[in-house]
Amino acid sequence: TIGAAFVAKVMSVGEQTVTLGIWVSAGLGADPDRSPADLTDSSSFQRAKFWVNELQNCEEGCRIYLCGTKSDLLEEDRRKRGVDFHDVQDYADEIKAELFETSSKTGQSVDELFQKVAEDYVHFSAFQVMTEEKGVDLGQRSSAYFYSCCHH
Secondary structure (H helix, E strand, O other): OOEEEEEEEEEEEOOEEEEEEEEEEEOOOOOOOOOOOEOOOHHHHHHHHHHHHHHHHHOOOOOOEEEEEOHHHHHHOHHHOOOOHHHHHHHHHHOOOEEEEOOOOOOOOHHHHHHHHHHHHHHHHHHHHHHOOOOOOOOOOOOHHHHHHHOO
């Protein structure tokens, strides 16, 4: 069974306030203790790559944030790491993704992840507004540009 909940998290980026809509899901697969990016599970990296590929096929040019979970278990015992950090970092660099190693248990890097998403959203939105083409209204006659280029 897959359960899900929606949470809204309000973040500040400079003078702006951003509300992130976050879907929290549980019960992925037969083993609920294994998440798609579990740092203690070597097969999870391959599953994460599969889902990144699916996402990129559906949403070309989207921003990717790789989030490795259960970092608290690595703090207890480094030998529990099933996914090599450098392999994941190389992959993140290859797909131009941000990489975070997080812990739901301790909250490690969770706020940093959300802050980065909020900052990227604000900066991307501002860039999009600055570069968006405004178009030309051919019915507008009050513009000096209209008269200078079209009426000799």
